[in-house]
Amino acid sequence: MDLIEYAIGMDALTHGRMNVAMGDVLAIWQSxxxxxxxxxxxxxxxxxxxxxxxxxxxxxxxxxxDRAAGTLYLRDPEARLDVGAIAKGYAAQKAVEAMEAAGVSSMLLSVGGNVCSIGTRADGSSWKVGIRDPYSDGNLCVVQVDGQSVVTSGTYERYYTVDGRRYHHIIDPATLMPSTRYDSVTVISEDSGLADALTTGLFCMPVDEGMALIESLPDTEALWVLSDGSQRMSGGFSNYLTAQN
Known part of the structure; x- marks a missing residue:
């Protein structure tokens, strides 16, 4: 129930762009x-x-x-949930919190496109995390973090090709088609669940709207790679870039 309540909050934050109730639409695309x-x-x-x-x-x-009854139900019997856009980041965040509660002060956890850090490396230096180039197997850039999570979603992750055109897995609720605005979106935040939800939400909104959303959130930054290959960064994203970029 905690996950679903969190997802409902993320739906509101992203103005419906990260909607776990889109299960039926996503199931059709997956099939x-x-x-x-x-x-x-x-x-x-x-x-x-x-x-x-x-x-x-x-x-x-x-x-x-319904917290009092300990139940979760759907008013619409034909509705279907899909928590794929948020579950991994949410679970990773809970794992980090459990590790911190157990006294862990230095750790890097990688779960697919979700990377979470606790503290710094043993030598006191920041953790370095590569952000994949959506057009190659190399890194687009490298960021340094010490307690933040880095989450990236991209068109290269899950896709198929129809008549020579690639169709990826991030479906825009406004068009019911894969979003065509970006090839990758990266979010840095102290909360992996938030970062995971935001990468999906940002993928489905214009960059200026997404920029305004990111700038309204404390300690949260983002990097967009637009479909034409150009890049946009939120105001503080460059602070995380390593000297080698």
């Missing part, structure tokens, strides 16, 4: 993506009418958390 990966010659896009029908049941208001 077509998996089929396209298995049989590339037969890869196809989901019919828009099928996506639109599923989109009738994505209201976050249908998700009801």
């Amino acid at each position: 077509y993506r998996e089929a396209g990966v298995e049989q590339p010659e037969a890869a196809a896009l989901p019919p828009m009418d099928q996506l639109e029908a599923a989109n009738e049941h994505v209201g976050i208001d249908s998700v009801v958390v």
Whole structure:
């Protein structure tokens, strides 16, 4: 229930761009993506009418958390939850908090595209985390952190190809299609759950709106790689860049 309540808050923060109630829409895309990966010659896009029908049941208001009763239920029987955009970061944050409570003062935890740090390295230096270049196997840049989490989402993670065009897994609620604004978004924050939710939310909003959101949050920075290859950084992101960049 904690995760779902947190997700509801992230839906509000991102103005619906990170909506765990989009389960049916995401399931349709996942089915077509998996089929396209298995049989590339037969890869196809989901019919828009099928996506639109599923989109009738994505209201976050249908998700009801009843703490007193200890229950979670959906008012809409056709609604479906998908916590993939937030669960990994949320779980990583809980792991970090448990480690800190146990007395751990120096640790780097990597869970896929989520990297969490506690304190500094044993020698007192900051942890260095590479941010992947969305166009190669190398690093776009390297950041140094000491207690922050670094989370990146990109078009290179899960995708399939239809008629020579790549379709990735981050679906824009406004279009029901993969977002075409960016090729990667990175967020640095002291909370891995927040960073995970934000990378998805930012992927689906214009960069100026995303920039305003990031600037409104304390101790949170972001890096966008736009679909034309250009980059935008929030005001304090450069403070995390290492000298080698």
